[in-house]
Amino acid sequence: MTHELALFLVLLKDSALALGGLGSLPLIRQDLVATGIATDAQVVQALAIGRLSTGPNGLWIVSLGYQIGGWSGAAIAVLATSLPPLVMVPATAAGRRFLLTPAFAGIVRGATLATAGLLASTGTSLIAQGGVTTAWWQLAIGAVAIALTYQGRIHPGVVVVGGALIGMLLGR
Numbered sequence: 777m778t779h780e781l782a783l784f785l786v787l788l789k790d791s792a793l794a795l796g797g798l799g800s801l802p803l804i805r806q807d808l809v810a811t812g813i814a815t816d817a818q819v820v821q822a823l824a825i826g827r828l829s830t831g832p833n834g835l836w837i838v839s840l841g842y843q844i845g846g847w848s849g850a851a852i853a854v855l856a857t858s859l860p861p862l863v864m865v866p867a868t869a870a871g872r873r874f875l876l877t878p879a880f881a882g883i884v885r886g887a888t889l890a891t892a893g894l895l896a897s898t899g900t901s902l903i904a905q906g907g908v909t910t911a912w913w914q915l916a917i918g919a920v921a922i923a924l925t926y927q928g929r930i931h932p933g934v935v936v937v938g939g940a941l942i943g944m945l946l947g948r
Contacts, residue, residue, distance in 0.1 A: 780852055783813070783845060787837060787856035794891070798823075800837065802894035808844070818843045913946050 786807045794800035801823075808814040822843060826836020841853025874880055917939050924930045 780845065780848060783841070783849060784852045784856050786813075787841065787853055788859060791837070791857045792860040798836075798895055799891045802891075802898040804837065804840070805898055808840075814840060814844055911946075914943070917942055 787804070790800040790803035790807060793803060801819075804814075805816075805819060809816055809819060818840060822836045822840035825839040829835065829839075835857075837857050838850050838853045841856075842850035845852065868875060921935045921939055924935050925932050
């Protein structure tokens with residue numbers, strides 16, 4: 777199997793199993809970093825580029841694909857991350873009746889909670905791997921951000937801007 781095909785299959789699988797945005801991060805880290813195809817530094821750089829860029833959150837994978845394989849890696853990443861949602865459109869139209877059942881709602885809730893746990897675990901291990909020490913005030917900002925956004929009354933953008941401003945003031 778060629779390197780490009782292997783990259784495509786990994787990204788396709790990970791994108792298909794993710795619930796969106798950063799949901800594929802734990803899977804990609806396991807499949808690409810653990811096998812030596814990518815490094816933690818490349819993943820962190822791709823995440824930073826994805827967060828700073830416009831567009832959907834999941835496009836950080838395109839940046840990672842570029843870091844791994846240049847322009848062909850980026851094209852592979854675009855194709856691999858675009859296919860699962862494009863397949864879901866006709867699939868949801870066909871199974872619309874099932875999608876509105878309480879059983880399916882439970883599946884989505886369970887998968888969402890599992891993804892949140894995997895993201896928390898992956899984020900913690902990325903911080904620990906990078907040798908970055910976390911100050912008490914950074915943990916406090918994170919806890920306050922969770923508390924403020926938990927019930928959805930405050931827009932996450934306001935929390936992000938507020939956290940950035942506090943980080944600029946305290947991060948000297």
